[in-house]
Amino acid sequence: MRILLVDDDQKAARLLARGLQEEGYDVETAHSVDVAAAHNCYAFSLLILDWMLPGKSGVEFCRELREQGVRTPILMLTARDAINDRITGLDTGADDYLTKPFVFEELLAHVRALLRRVELAQPAPITLNDLVIDPQTRGVTRAGARLDLTPKEYAILILLVTHAGEIVSRAQLAEHIWHADLIAIDNLIDVHMKNLRRKLDPPGMAALIQTVRGQGFRISPSGAL
Structure with a gap:
């Protein structure tokens, strides 16, 4: 230990x-x-x-x-x-x-x-499609390849995964990840989401995170891509 x-x-x-x-x-x-x-x-x-x-x-x-x-x-x-x-x-x-x-x-x-x-209380790994998250070590892999996520990117991913199939609004992201008003960090959301997508969705692989225009973001549960 x-x-x-x-x-x-x-x-x-x-x-x-x-x-x-x-x-x-x-x-x-x-x-x-x-x-x-x-x-x-x-x-x-x-x-x-x-x-x-x-x-x-x-x-x-x-x-x-x-x-x-x-x-x-x-x-x-x-x-x-x-x-x-x-x-x-x-x-x-x-x-x-x-x-x-x-x-x-x-x-x-x-x-x-x-x-x-x-x-x-060792948390079990979270699996979604070909994405695997180890909450104990904060390790994330997709199709077996390890992803190097920043703390904010990891927090965003966890929020989306725990609400898989549901729309997570920009206001929810602002509140849960930054503990701030949406107006104050709206641009930050775009920056972090872009970086997260770049790491999650390398060329040739299906996009995990979907943008729901005017509502927010959603990550699809297994089999929904």
Whole structure:
């Protein structure tokens, strides 16, 4: 099991990482969100984030990861123990919350509990025509060829696939992918959709995404192309 530990207190992070490694976990550390973001967060079984980080906070990073479609369990560490802070952390997308100071055995119990959830809830690959999506790794293939999608392209694809056969409006895309008003990002939708189609539909292959004039976009369920 791989764990990414993000904490700007390098001494504390080193001690915590060593303890987890002694328990058999493969641990990588990062001391800022910028460094953490350079990792492929889909490749980890668990993320441990400190709330207070230089530059961007752990809460902000947690929110960004969820918006990108990262479903890796997140354990938030913080000295903030007010009820409102706990609610904020959990509402942002954290799966668990542990206040400092804590004993290592308590953290270890939280880690084991979160990893048990991962083992019990491994998402099955999604198949649509010759398109295969692995939600666990965010891997996407079409006719066996791997597609390199950006987080936004992946999020758009997931929204279309989960509504296969239905029309997804531009307003729905704006709300679910960008959490913004359609007017503010209308042109962005066209740019990302064009790039997604270019990757999904190489020359000689049937187009998966259909434009429904004046209504939005639709991806056809199996056998409907």
